[in-house]
Amino acid sequence: MVMDDGVRSRARAETAIADVEVYDFGRAATLSREHARTLELAFETFARQWSAQLSGKIHVRATIAVEHVGMLTYGEYAQSLPTTTTMIVCALPDSDERMIVQVPIPTATSWIVQMVGGRSTSTAEDRTFTPIEQALIRSLIADAIDHLTGSLDGLLPAGVTVAGIQYSSQFAQVAAAGEPVIVARLSMRHGGRTVPASIMLPASVLAGFAVRASDADRTETPGLVRRQVEAAPVEVALRLAPRTVLPREVLDLAVGDLLPLPHAADRPLLLTVGDQTVATAAVGSAGARLACVVTATVPETAPAQESA
Known part of the structure; x- marks a missing residue:
């Protein structure tokens, strides 16, 4: 049996109307x-x-x-x-x-x-x-x-x-x-x-x-910030005590020049995060790679002491 296109269209329209929820x-x-x-x-x-x-x-x-x-x-x-x-x-x-x-x-x-x-x-x-x-x-x-x-x-x-x-x-x-x-x-x-x-x-x-939701968000914010900071990667560096030089001295540097640094030979190196010193360390090794051995940690300075 062949169904006329008009009949099909009417059937589809009736089905669509039946499925609509008012x-x-x-x-x-x-x-x-x-x-x-x-x-x-x-x-x-x-x-x-x-x-x-x-x-x-x-x-x-x-x-x-x-x-x-x-x-x-x-x-x-x-x-x-x-x-x-x-x-x-x-x-x-x-x-x-x-x-x-x-x-x-x-x-x-x-x-x-x-x-x-x-x-x-x-x-x-x-x-x-x-x-x-x-x-x-x-x-x-x-x-x-x-x-x-x-x-x-x-x-x-x-x-x-x-x-x-x-x-x-x-x-x-x-x-x-x-x-x-x-x-x-x-x-x-x-x-x-x-x-x-x-x-x-x-x-x-x-x-x-x-x-409730806003209070919960306000309560959780410090914890979220703390967890985010704790999970953020930071770079650590092992440094010597810095020396201040003139730009001319830097421009005149050549291979073989000896640049004295104000860091005593028996003094440990500085372990830093950014510009903040967190510990002192000595040079060591871990297999075929250089490493550092922490010799002391630097206590955190209290805000009152810093302002003083």
Whole structure:
């Protein structure tokens, strides 16, 4: 069977269109593999610390695990949450940006009940907290923020405080809908139940990676210079004490002339690097080649002595 050229062209065009992946420019940028891995390790450390702290506070063994760390827009994050949930909004120092610690309302309610010595039930109602309950939750989350700040190792500034508690994910205007945020999905298990939770950080914390890199470069610079200098080849020379002569004497030199030098016959020669004397040496041999035998090293002159 012979295929018409026009049919071939249309087939190739359709194949090319099918292979094109449409890019959504309104979507938040993704984390680099290195940043994602660093954040995952940091949140895993935080999860272990928060598990221990939470278990001691609510008097029930709690286990927290990290499910995923990624970047979304705030609108996408808000839409992924239940309509009613506990959103502890935290303020970053010297900034209008906010972070969120989100847990289901029944879970937060059970924490409160267990903190005051009660026994939680599996059918806690979705309701707002009383002022006393809010104070207990604030205290609990404040301790968790301290662990998170330490685990992120400088990415999250010290001094984050709890600014308020929201209950509606759709009406909590913590950030612009298109603003990129970092979201850590957690699973929390205690009392025989496993529930989802999350932590949202402003994407500006990623700027801390650049600060880390510049600090590391600044710290490594002296070592790099030292290693480079140590590996650089230098020429050594064995010299006699120099004599100053006039240009006319140099021009009048001829074969057989004897040029006296101010170097005593019993005085060792000077071993130099550039114009710097580093040792004294005597003439020797190594097989069929001349060599020098170091007789003494010249101590390094202190800067104070040189200036004097």
